[in-house]
Amino acid sequence: MTDLPSADHQALLSIRDLRVNFGDTEVVHGVDLEVKAGERVAIVGQSGSGKSTVMSAILRLLPGSGHITGGSIVMDGFDLTQADDRAMRDVRGNRIGLVPQDPATNLNPSMKVGAQIGDALKAHGLRDRVSRKRRTIELMDEAGIPEPERRAGQFPHEFSGGMRQRILIAIALAREPQLIIADEPTSALDVTVQARILDHLQTLVDDHGTSLLFITHDLGVAADRTDRVAVMLDGRVVENGDPQEILRNPQHEYTRKLIAAAPSVSATEGVARVTARSQGVEKRGALEPILLVQDVVKDYKLRGQRGQTIRAVDHVSFKVQRGATTAVVGESGSGKSTLAKIALGLEQPSAGKVLINGRAFNDRAARKELRRCVQPVFQDPYGSLNPTFTIERLIDEPLRIFRMGDRTSRRTRVADLLDQVALPRNIAQRRAGELSGGQRQRVAIARALALDSELVILDEAVSALDVLVQHQILKLLRDLQEQLGLSYLFITHDLAVVRELAHHVVVMRRGQVVEEGGVEEVFTVPQHEYTTGLLDAIPGASLTAS
Amino acid sequence: MGRFLLTRLWQSAITLVLASIVIFLGIRLLPGDPATAMAGEDASPEQLAAVRAELGLDDPLFMQYMAYMGQVLTGDLGRSTMHGNPVIDMIGATLPVTLLLATYAMVIAVVFGLLLGVLAERQRGRWPEWFANGAALIGLSVPNFWLGIMAILTLAVGLSLFPASGYVPFRTDPLRALYHLTLPAIILGASVMAVIMRQTRASMLETMQADFVRTARAKGLSRIRVLLRYGLRNSLIVVVTIVGLQLGMLISGTVVTEQIFALPGFGRLILDAVFTRDYPVIQSAVLVVTFGYVVINLIVDVLYSVINPKIRVGGGR
Numbered sequence: 120m121t122d123l124p125s126a127d128h129q130a131l132l133s134i135r136d137l138r139v140n141f142g143d144t145e146v147v148h149g150v151d152l153e154v155k156a157g158e159r160v161a162i163v164g165q166s167g168s169g170k171s172t173v174m175s176a177i178l179r180l181l182p183g184s185g186h187i188t189g190g191s192i193v194m195d196g197f198d199l200t201q202a203d204d205r206a207m208r209d210v211r212g213n214r215i216g217l218v219p220q221d222p223a224t225n226l227n228p229s230m231k232v233g234a235q236i237g238d239a240l241k242a243h244g245l246r247d248r249v250s251r252k253r254r255t256i257e258l259m260d261e262a263g264i265p266e267p268e269r270r271a272g273q274f275p276h277e278f279s280g281g282m283r284q285r286i287l288i289a290i291a292l293a294r295e296p297q298l299i300i301a302d303e304p305t306s307a308l309d310v311t312v313q314a315r316i317l318d319h320l321q322t323l324v325d326d327h328g329t330s331l332l333f334i335t336h337d338l339g340v341a342a343d344r345t346d347r348v349a350v351m352l353d354g355r356v357v358e359n360g361d362p363q364e365i366l367r368n369p370q371h372e373y374t375r376k377l378i379a380a381a382p383s384v385s386a387t388e389g390v391a392r393v394t395a396r397s398q399g400v401e402k403r404g405a406l407e408p409i410l411l412v413q414d415v416v417k418d419y420k421l422r423g424q425r426g427q428t429i430r431a432v433d434h435v436s437f438k439v440q441r442g443a444t445t446a447v448v449g450e451s452g453s454g455k456s457t458l459a460k461i462a463l464g465l466e467q468p469s470a471g472k473v474l475i476n477g478r479a480f481n482d483r484a485a486r487k488e489l490r491r492c493v494q495p496v497f498q499d500p501y502g503s504l505n506p507t508f509t510i511e512r513l514i515d516e517p518l519r520i521f522r523m524g525d526r527t528s529r530r531t532r533v534a535d536l537l538d539q540v541a542l543p544r545n546i547a548q549r550r551a552g553e554l555s556g557g558q559r560q561r562v563a564i565a566r567a568l569a570l571d572s573e574l575v576i577l578d579e580a581v582s583a584l585d586v587l588v589q590h591q592i593l594k595l596l597r598d599l600q601e602q603l604g605l606s607y608l609f610i611t612h613d614l615a616v617v618r619e620l621a622h623h624v625v626v627m628r629r630g631q632v633v634e635e636g637g638v639e640e641v642f643t644v645p646q647h648e649y650t651t652g653l654l655d656a657i658p659g660a661s662l663t664a665s
Numbered sequence: 666m667g668r669f670l671l672t673r674l675w676q677s678a679i680t681l682v683l684a685s686i687v688i689f690l691g692i693r694l695l696p697g698d699p700a701t702a703m704a705g706e707d708a709s710p711e712q713l714a715a716v717r718a719e720l721g722l723d724d725p726l727f728m729q730y731m732a733y734m735g736q737v738l739t740g741d742l743g744r745s746t747m748h749g750n751p752v753i754d755m756i757g758a759t760l761p762v763t764l765l766l767a768t769y770a771m772v773i774a775v776v777f778g779l780l781l782g783v784l785a786e787r788q789r790g791r792w793p794e795w796f797a798n799g800a801a802l803i804g805l806s807v808p809n810f811w812l813g814i815m816a817i818l819t820l821a822v823g824l825s826l827f828p829a830s831g832y833v834p835f836r837t838d839p840l841r842a843l844y845h846l847t848l849p850a851i852i853l854g855a856s857v858m859a860v861i862m863r864q865t866r867a868s869m870l871e872t873m874q875a876d877f878v879r880t881a882r883a884k885g886l887s888r889i890r891v892l893l894r895y896g897l898r899n900s901l902i903v904v905v906t907i908v909g910l911q912l913g914m915l916i917s918g919t920v921v922t923e924q925i926f927a928l929p930g931f932g933r934l935i936l937d938a939v940f941t942r943d944y945p946v947i948q949s950a951v952l953v954v955t956f957g958y959v960v961i962n963l964i965v966d967v968l969y970s971v972i973n974p975k976i977r978v979g980g981g982r
Contacts, residue, residue: 217883293884
């Protein structure tokens with residue numbers, strides 16, 4: 120079982136011709152991959168490319184009906200595909216540590232974090248309670264968690280996302296494994312937190328001389344942080360080599376597309392595009408702004424604490440010009456989503472005013488009228504479409520609510536809208552469950568356009584999508600803006616995509632606007648250090664350099 | 666935690682006061698005059714007036730309620746109109762039987778419900794799942810009384826595994842007491858067990874798919890440890906709620922079960938009191954049951970917060 124064809128002494132992990140099935144369908148078709156001792160390797164690919172399946176196969180933790188049908192995964196001369204559960208238990212945690220993707224769901228909610236780290240130690244023989252506790256605190260400290268003694272006794276929900284990810288890193292490093300597999304470890308976190316966590320993980324890995332297998336959809340991050348990149352598409356490795364080499368001279372067409380779509384690169388082209396368009400906007404935008412936010416304050420009452428309030432939005436003013444895009448950028452907790460709700464008339468500001476076409480959400484009639492002008496597209500295309508409705512029903516719902524047209528005219532309208540968002544007409548009778556993430560987001564956009572709304576509020580509308588799909592949706596949004604003269608309020612945590620769409624940027628932090636200006640000014644000469652921090656945190660510096 | 670407990674205790678106290686008012690008014694609103702019921706149909710107006718005065722029925726309702734509560738709080742629940750015994754003694758004699766039966770039934774239901782639920786989830790598509798599902802179906806759909814009679818016919822009379830009826834006080838002989846109560850407890854707990862089994866299976870199915878379960882496996886933990894500390898523990902949150910809700914069903918179920926197995930319990934006391942219109946007994950019995958409900962709910966809430974740290978109001982954060 121250990122034939123070791125190349126007898127490469129340096130290879131810590133050597134995957135040969137790996138094939139994985141789910142049920143009867145093969146999803147990984149003969150993957151070859153090697154990780155040398157101390158080396159950092161990235162697997163890059165979009166969702167469905169099989170990159171996470173490869174990772175699960177290495178740990179032999181394939182979900183559901185997944186199983187390995189062929190090939191070998193050799194680690195230190197030992198074929199993991201042949202190992203029994205007992206042997207695998209010794210490999211997991213002890214020799215391979217896993218840093219999973221989403222810190223919100225990867226910790227046991229009913230167990231103190233110290234105990235969860237301790238569990239990893241206990242599983243591999245550290246029986247003594249006192250030394251286990253000491254080591255746990257050491258690990259938490261190493262992972263950058265302040266006051267580890269106190270915080271070890273807390274539950275996961277008492278930690279922020281970034282802190283939880285640090286706990287997961289501590290768990291992965293607990294037994295000082297030879298290999299760490301990091302599965303998109305920061306894609307669920309804010310940009311600045313992302314950069315800090317990745318830096319920290321890298322330092323720890325380097326200090327211990329651990330090898331790293333880094334799984335990501337972001338070529339920029341991969342290029343920045345690894346020695347070698349393997350690009351996966353449809354269950355195959357299509358390109359494998361030095362990251363700089365791949366960036367300079369991509370061999371496979373898919374890699375070329377990925378590089379072109381990476382926000383950090385296309386941003387440069389984006390600026391040119393946006394500038395070209397701005398001139399047209401200027402002419403149109405001389406009129407009153409479509410959305411005017413003036414000195415808006417929003418306070419929330421704190422539950423359980425009488426009379427205490429928390430200020431989510433603090434004297435914020437900005438405007439969205441007709442036919443243009445204003446981006447509101449900020450991390451979680453900056454108040455940007457509250458602002459979106461206020462602009463949609465779903466929340467009332469505590470003070471200040473919001474005018475749409477010069478009108479406020481004063482009474483019922485005004486609210487009803489204004490809701491026709493403003494429509495949202497939300498972040499999660501899975502959560503925001505009712506799974507029991509057909510696509511047609513989803514798109515024509517606004518028309519039904521406002522009692523517009525009859526059955527036939529609504530049907531025609533839906534067909535037109537599907538054309539506009541470049542979806543085939545025949546999906547009208549299908550349900551959201553049968554569509555991909557990108558298609559669903561197109562449906563959500565079609566729904567937002569159904570009432571000929573002039574202003575669309577895009578609340579993290581592309582954040583949950585793969586790079587390539589994101590690129591396509593952003594292009595669609597730009598095209599629609601040009602054709603229909605739409606105005607966008609684009610709310611995002613991701614500065615990289617801002618450049619592709621926005622004319623005007625508002626940077627928010629803790630409820631306040633810290634910087635505001637044209638997209639070029641903000642990107643080239645940021646005034647506030649927070650903005651500089653956000654810009655620096657955009658991954659893919661090496662991408663732009665090449 | 667202390668603050669949470671205090672809040673819940675305060676809420677329970679208010680619930681009890683409100684419930685006592687409802688019970689008090691409910692009895693007054695029943696058709697028929699308690700005085701007539703006590704003194705008999707052909708009592709003279711003078712006798713009726715005497716009974717009324719004795720019972721305090723001439724006072725305003727509020728005064729009556731306060732007097733009644735005063736008695737209840739000092740442990741005086743009045744006397745049975747049928748037997749003349751103090752109600753508190755009758756309850757004292759029957760309640761332990763029912764409490765023992767209900768607790769026993771609950772233990773059986775929880776233990777077997779959890780076991781079968783976990784088994785059904787782990788062995789999906791194999792015979793243990795079919796078995797567990799079958800048992801749940803019987804427990805849920807077959808009426809208690811019929812199940813009880815069948816159990817007596819087969820297990821008690823046919824196979825002589827268990828006694829068909831009768832009761833031994835727990836204090837006299839704990840083992841024999843439990844032995845006598847085993848069959849009634851199984852019958853009483855059957856439907857609750859079925860609900861727990863199904864709930865456990867469903868929530869285990871969900872929890873075992875969770876990301877943190879995979880992460881736990883990736884730490885190198887054994888299957889059994891992952892199952893217990895990561896899977897079952899989180900599934901219990903739902904199960905505890907169900908148990909709390911089902912306890913109510915269990916208490917009403919004792920009325921039937923005690924009748925079938927001829928157990929001298931609280932259920933039978935209530936049933937007899939209703940048949941003989943023994944108002945003081947009904948009133949006090951309902952009050953005791955209400956009290957029991959409130960206490961159980963309190964316990965469930967506290968348990969819930971122990972299992973699910975996010976619930977703790979005022980703690981953490």
